Amino acid sequence: MSAMLRLLFFVVSLSPTLLLVTWDGSLSWALIDGIRLHLTLTPLAGFFLTLLALAAPLVALPMLRRPCDWPSLVLYVLLLLGMQLLLLAGDFVSFFVGWEVMTWSSYLLLLRSSRADMETSQSFILFNLASAFLLLAGILVFFSLTGDFAIRSLAEPSLPQALTLLALFGLAFLIKVGTLPLHIWIPSSYDQAPDAFSAFLSGSVSKMGVYGLILLPTLFPDALASFAGRFLNGPAFGYLLAWVGVITSVVATFKAISQEDMKRLLAYSSIAQVGYITTAVGVGSSLAIAGALYLALVHTLVKVLLFISVAGIVLQTGQRQFKDLGRLIERMPISFFGVLIGIIGLAGMPPLPGFAAKYLVFVSLVDARWLLLLAAMILASTAAFIYCYKLIYAPFLGHANSPGAKEAREAPWPYLVPQVILMGLLVLFGLFPGLAIDVLIDPVLVGLQMAPIGAESWAKLTTVYGGYDGVVLMLVFGIAFVLVTGLFLLLRGRMRRAGSPYDLSFAGEVPTADTPLHYGAGMGRELRRIPLVGWILRQGTRGFYLGLAGQMRAAAALLGNLYVGRPQAWILIAVVVLAASLAARAMMGGL
């Protein structure tokens, strides 16, 4: 019985794949008079459905491990269905329904974790509800403009209309994406969510915000190229968005460096990565959108991989703080390679696909002549090396720091299978940077009426600014590595393995098990001495929100003054309001 149910669940988790393969044409029916629901798969939605199809079964596997939590499985199915509805939606009603199903089922899934506390779940649901209501308001404004719910480009919106729409939708999606200062629900909820589900939250659910962010400009004619004029060689409004994205990544990167918990670090790095995507969307050229999509692809693969590896570590050791782990490289070698490939992708190192994505974004920034943005982005992506190193050093290298870490064994296979598959995918996309362009990204660009990037062969990434060849790169590196190792071993002389992990040059001392030798928790602490970084780390959005709450309270008190006990005052107010509105109408030439 239970086995059947598990199988069924796994099949449902494959449903995005099935949908992707079998869906053709579109579905459309009248809901009520004049309002038609419309399900269709645009190329853009198809891309994000592919990401979902990649992530869903891989996250489902670890969730299926006994003893499994049946309510979470049901919620996960619901979540998947909601997200598919969201992606298929050709009208805003189904879009909104999908959005709400996604929000609530992920909220309830978050609550299934024993670690979820009140504050986290509250901030999660508050922010996501705010996002949903902003979306709803946006949809209503849209309906009042077009008289229709279908998602299509507005004919000739006036500037205020466009700005209202942009603000409402934009805020809704930016909350989901988690840019500064709307990100505060992310770190704690990614951290406290059930371990496997964090992978899905970061890998897939956040991508829905990105989907919305790219969908949004398609509502306006030519918005990607020139909303509100041009700045240098790109859209002026996009410049603003791009700075929001870049500042998000810079701040989130430094925050990530200062974290002491693996999942929190990953959560902040997730914010930073989505910040890059936001930047790329802001640039809006075809290179940049290709870069944004590529980044989204890589981020999905990498974050699912990393969160599942970390989930395996937490499962086997019971520890999640950097200071409590160490030396797992010998005990969990496959997870080590998982994290290794993951951070190489995350840091955007060649030859893995993270580099191809970053390359596209960098080149698009040069093309748009937004060099200051480029510099800021380089800052974030170089600082990311530090947290990447922390992520692999503290759990896997150094010295084991707790009994859990000393006795851990390799994670069980439901954790390893997804890792191996994802590593394979990452290496594949790295070898063939043109593959993702050709198969996944160019159709979307064509669908958005942009110039496709084009790939002369799958091994090559080609842009007008030049490109590179993934296969040659990998071959050169591989051959060099084999040659160097071979030559080294040919040299005379013995290699000797150190007799003990404590056999260190330690100023003539002999360290023992009690000597603090693990540098995991302290790494990155000294960064605070750099004035800029110190300043960033001292800031918090807490003050901002406290201030907001204070203002709200003051406004409420002001409003409360009106509610005095005397009925005369009430009547007076009513009369004044009535008279004022009548006067206004009369002046506008109504009545």
Place this chain on the structure above:
Amino acid sequence: MMHAVVDSLAMIGVSYVMGFLFYGFYRQLNARIQRRWGPSIWQNFFDNMKFFFKSETLSHGPMFFFGPMIIMAGAFTTVLFVPFLKDSTWLQGFSQYGNLILIIYLLVVGPLGNALAVGSSGNPFGVMGVTRGLTRLMGLEVPFFLGLALVMLQHETSSVHAIMAAQDGLANWGIVTNPVAFVVILLPFIAAQNASPFDVVGAPVEVYAGPRVEFGGRLLGVLMTQNMMMSIAKLVLVVDLFLGGASNVLVLIAKAFSLFLLTTAISMVFPRLKTEQAVDFFWKVPLGIGVLAVILTVWLPSWSA
């Protein structure tokens, strides 16, 4: 195929020989400035060979062993992706398959691979050194990349070949047509070479030699070799971008050497900065110049147009 193999070997050979001779010269010059005789110009070669022929090498496990191999492979790859000559079929390696941004990232691949080895040795001093190195990298990369971006913008390409080809004749050299970019990258470039005053990371008296603390014997020889080759790759890259490239090996050596002299002259007279001082410096002075350059060369022309 045969050509590619011979060409690659030649590039590796040239960069190695240039590497130890340049460093030998550096030590010699440094000594003369301090009124000493100094070692012979071959000293770096002797040191390197001595390490390669040490009869004992300690290892802390497989990852520790593979780290130096990765960094060496990274150095080879970097050298092979930087075109040494222009208008020539020789000393090109695989540079037509790469670009400037790729090279900049390749420069970091090796050190990061080695950082894994440092971590797996379990020596906290080594990891401290790695963190310092990464911190310095974070500081220097921002102005360095901004300067390179100015060059990429000037030529509207990220291909080193195209940038080199555009600089025919002295008047078209990058250093003449885009002097601000050169000024912006100069100091970060010195730091990228791990030269004084930004050499806090591997300096012998700083946290116990930093990342190299556990490496000895032949592994240290490997680290030394890759360091020399990597330095030459960076020098040649800057020659390609700003000094118009070189059409034969002698010109290449001459140009690289003059650039080396310039950086050496700067690094010999300044005392070492702390890591955070260095980062702060990079974000103030070179980056400040970079921002000014962007405003002057990119913003203003587009507004006045």
Place this chain on the structure above:
Amino acid sequence: MYHKTQCEGFQCEQAMLEVPGDAETVREGVLDKLIAWMRQRSLFVLAYGTGCGAIEMRPLMTSRFDAERFGIIGAATPRQADVLVISGYLALKTLRRVIRSYEQMQEPKYVIGLGSCTINGGMYWDSYNTVKQVDRYIPIDIYVNGCMPRPEALIEGFVALQQRIKQGGKAGYHQYRENIDWYKANQRKALGEEMPPAYTYDWYHAGGVA
């Protein structure tokens, strides 16, 4: 002046151990000669400076004496060093660190004993806490005597060491490897409880091949 040609007392233990030179019988190829030559041109020095003689180590590297012209330069950690210079007297407490540092160096490795204290205790000959004769604990290749020896003397010592290396043959580290039990017994006698843990040296017995 007291000048001894024969060993006396406990010093004979050492003499008995010294196998009469098979250095001459070792046939060396061209490659070995070349390597030996490069080795002697490049000596990285780990200066162990606890004794008062250490004060003479500093000028060695500066402009006046400039040891770098012989290829001699300081190393930061024992892993990178070729030559250990023990500058002066060793207390029992520092002996342990010296042994540790010596064992962490990678072969080929050499030791220079600086000052009379390393030879026979020097002016601390009757101290309760000072090691009288360092080569009972680690093999010393070159002694530079004097109290304290001038940098010129030290340079001469280095040059003598370079000659030895160039000629090839057995050096101190061979002796240490072959007579590890004798050295360890002496160390254990001196250090007692403070003896470094077994993993630091037991690979000498295992043949040490990883």
